Amino acid sequence: MKKTLFDKVWDAHVVKKTEDGPQILYIDKHLIHEVTSPQAFEELEQRGIPVFRPDQIVATADHNTPTENQHLPIKDELSRNQLERLTENCKKNGITLYGLGHQYNGIVHVMAPELGITQPGMTMVCGDSHTSTHGAFGTIAFGIGTSQVAQVFASQCLLLQKPKSLRVNVNGQLRPGVLPKDVILYIIAKLGTNVGTGYFCEYAGNVFEDMSMEGRMTVCNMSIEMGARGGMIAPDDTTFEYIKGKEFAPSGAEFDKKVAYWKTLPTDKGALFDKEYHFDAADIEPMITYGTNPGMGIKISENIPSENNPSFEKSLAYMNFEKGQSLIDQKINFVFIGSCTNSRIEDFRIAANYIKGKKKATNVTAWFVPGSQLVAKQIAKEGLKEIFEEAGFKLRQPGCSACLAMNDDKIPEGEYCVSTSNRNFEGRQGQGARTILASPLIAAATAIEGKIIDITKQQLN
Numbered sequence: 001m002k003k004t005l006f007d008k009v010w011d012a013h014v015v016k017k018t019e020d021g022p023q024i025l026y027i028d029k030h031l032i033h034e035v036t037s038p039q040a041f042e043e044l045e046q047r048g049i050p051v052f053r054p055d056q057i058v059a060t061a062d063h064n065t066p067t068e069n070q071h072l073p074i075k076d077e078l079s080r081n082q083l084e085r086l087t088e089n090c091k092k093n094g095i096t097l098y099g100l101g102h103q104y105n106g107i108v109h110v111m112a113p114e115l116g117i118t119q120p121g122m123t124m125v126c127g128d129s130h131t132s133t134h135g136a137f138g139t140i141a142f143g144i145g146t147s148q149v150a151q152v153f154a155s156q157c158l159l160l161q162k163p164k165s166l167r168v169n170v171n172g173q174l175r176p177g178v179l180p181k182d183v184i185l186y187i188i189a190k191l192g193t194n195v196g197t198g199y200f201c202e203y204a205g206n207v208f209e210d211m212s213m214e215g216r217m218t219v220c221n222m223s224i225e226m227g228a229r230g231g232m233i234a235p236d237d238t239t240f241e242y243i244k245g246k247e248f249a250p251s252g253a254e255f256d257k258k259v260a261y262w263k264t265l266p267t268d269k270g271a272l273f274d275k276e277y278h279f280d281a282a283d284i285e286p287m288i289t290y291g292t293n294p295g296m297g298i299k300i301s302e303n304i305p306s307e308n309n310p311s312f313e314k315s316l317a318y319m320n321f322e323k324g325q326s327l328i329d330q331k332i333n334f335v336f337i338g339s340c341t342n343s344r345i346e347d348f349r350i351a352a353n354y355i356k357g358k359k360k361a362t363n364v365t366a367w368f369v370p371g372s373q374l375v376a377k378q379i380a381k382e383g384l385k386e387i388f389e390e391a392g393f394k395l396r397q398p399g400c401s402a403c404l405a406m407n408d409d410k411i412p413e414g415e416y417c418v419s420t421s422n423r424n425f426e427g428r429q430g431q432g433a434r435t436i437l438a439s440p441l442i443a444a445a446t447a448i449e450g451k452i453i454d455i456t457k458q459q460l461n
Contacts, residue, residue: 002268002271002272003271004167004268005266005267006163006200006232007165007271008265009121009122009140013025013026013140023161024157024158025157025159026123027124028056029056029118029124030124030126030156031060031108031112032057032060033108033127033128034061034064034083035064036145037149039146041085044154052153052156057096058112059090059095060105060111061097062108063400063404063406064079064406064407065399065400066079066407067396070101071101075408076408083099102373104372107343107371107398107399107400108340109128109130109133109221110343110344110372110375113134115246115374116248117248118134118137119137119139119258120262121138122140123141124141124142125144126141129143130143130422132222133217133341135223136233137233137243138266165200165274166199166200166201166273168187168191168279169279170278171279171281172207174207174284175284176456177286177455177458181438184219184223185287186284189295189297190279191226192227193226193295194226196226197227199274199275200230202267202273203216203220203232204234204267205281211238213238214345219233220233225295235265240259240262286442286455287439288300290316291315291316291319292315294423294424296315296424300452303326304325304326305323306323307323318426328453330451330452332417332436332450332451333363333416334366334367334416334417335417335446335447336369336402336409337440338368338402338403339371339401340400345379345382348384350440351440352387354448355387355393355447357391358391360391360392360448362450364447364450368395369396369399369401372398373398376395402421404421404428405427405430405431410431411434414434415434417429418452419436419438420439421437424436436452445458
């Protein structure tokens, strides 16, 4: 029987299954942070249940962390309490924690891949919806709720209904200035935010094969935004080279043995999917969103469409946009490059390449936030920090930052922010804040110009 990548990884981890009901799935790696773990730890303690396999758990501090003066005590009481509880819970249960100030600290979905913790063929979970990021390695990775976090703590397993299979194929040549963020925003705009509900998505075609691992992570990160349980890309030589030499990756003969297995994981030719879509890469342009969900996206050269339904009109009212409006020349006062979607070294290289020799617009407040301490070091090592500073920008310290309003980095009410994050919901970046999702290139150009410009009209390197 021909199997998909998802089937191969799933079937290898089934502990017990019933004919038509839920299955017990073993979880290889459990990632935790300060927001969704406290209640789960508390539940286990109340029931007198120990953490079953603490060595399979990795913790980091990211959502509530400040991105300035991380060496000082945290001012916000809620944030400080959550981080203190994470430290206490990890110490009590023998769990590895990369807390604030640690050399490996960073956003959970940035630091785990760059350390070689994420590997092909694994099952990975985290109490965070964007766990789908790790699927870029050919990994079944998905977000779980607090009660499921407790399940994994107690048993290293989950009781799950096996999702259906979906494949999105993109083939052809991408246009200049089109980045992985544009590819996934285009897919979501075309298919909608519910098309993946009940499915696990595999991305296939030469466009994804040609992407770097950073680009693949950006794509898989936003699978959840089209309703999918997760997204996957088949492991290949690009994957293996990325993992090789990482801190916690296998080495020597063990690495070769792993690679031999990883090469068996890609979907068999002729394997069937429950649903499948095909796109031509040439149709994709740089994208921006205009509404309050990631599916409300347009090519940067297009105008906002006209729809007559209450939710559409409510969204436009919140954003203070009109049907048929172009967003070119829309004044923007805030720009954010960061989040688990776009805070890796490649994203800052792209931004620096555009910014070099230019100056930031005086009306723009720009937060450039690396996803981890390792990314921050790489930015300095490659001389990108100097480029940003000479252009009038300041890099902040690693953390989730202005992706969500759980820390000090909030967008003021009524202000527009061009953001490289993954969600543009009402109030996502602060009460009354208006979020426009875009790629690091669009964000960098907006920061320089102080307004949205049609990047396709410029000569790009």
